[in-house]
Amino acid sequence: xxxLSKTLILFIIIVGVMSCGGSKKAEQEALAKAKRDxxxxxxxxxxxPIQKKYGAILGVSPKEIKNVPLxxxxxxxxxxxxxxxxxxxxxxxxxFFSQYLFHDVYNNLIERTAQKQYDAPDTDxxxxxxxxxxxxxxxxxxxxxxxxPITHVGVYLGNDKFVxxxxxxxxxxxxxxxxxxxxxxxxxxxxxxxxxxxxLAKTTDNN
Numbered sequence: 001x002x003x004l005s006k007t008l009i010l011f012i013i014i015v016g017v018m019s020c021g022g023s024k025k026a027e028q029e030a031l032a033k034a035k036r037d038x039x040x041x042x043x044x045x046x047x048x049p050i051q052k053k054y055g056a057i058l059g060v061s062p063k064e065i066k067n068v069p070l071x072x073x074x075x076x077x078x079x080x081x082x083x084x085x086x087x088x089x090x091x092x093x094x095x096f097f098s099q100y101l102f103h104d105v106y107n108n109l110i111e112r113t114a115q116k117q118y119d120a121p122d123t124d125x126x127x128x129x130x131x132x133x134x135x136x137x138x139x140x141x142x143x144x145x146x147x148x149p150i151t152h153v154g155v156y157l158g159n160d161k162f163v164x165x166x167x168x169x170x171x172x173x174x175x176x177x178x179x180x181x182x183x184x185x186x187x188x189x190x191x192x193x194x195x196x197x198x199x200l201a202k203t204t205d206n207n
Contacts, residue, residue, distance in 0.1 A: 114153040140190040
């Protein structure tokens with residue numbers, strides 16, 4: 001028996017008790033409260049369209065898409081074209097996209113360039129991909145070498161997917177803001193390290 005069914009049964013019991021001897025006013029109040037509780041519960045358990053959309057993209061249940069502000073932000077920027085140095089909907093580069101995402105979603109101002117985001121003292125870098133959590137930064141360069149400059153950055157979402165603004169064209173034939181498969185050979189070859197910002201410790205456990 002689900003929670004909604006239990007709530008309806010409780011409502012029926014309350015109405016029955018009140019009709020057996022309670023006042024009309026108390027009965028109406030109990031009815032109104034039960035109705036409000038049922039509506040609140042239904043709203044709490046409702047799945048939003050954006051949860052369905054990004055649950056399908058990430059290959060997870062819509063209920064696992066818990067950080068709705070993150071996916072609303074992504075949805076607003078999805079398919080914005082890539083432009084080196086770009087900072088608007090006319091074109092945006094990888095590091096400004098990650099900086100903007102951190103600012104709007106996590107209220108955390110991080111560095112402007114991919115290299116500076118990588119070099120920042122508060123960026124906790126690690127290699128173990130099994131430890132990745134939502135909100136971790138992913139750093140890349142052409143050789144996947146820590147001894148070469150960082151040339152690209154993305155933000156990990158979960159289930160081996162990450163969001164970024166890239167000059168690389170997706171299946172749609174367009175470049176720019178997109179969600180990519182981190183396990184693809186191209187990205188694995190370029191991967192240098194992941195980086196976690198400490199202020200995200202309480203916000204990265206959920207999709």
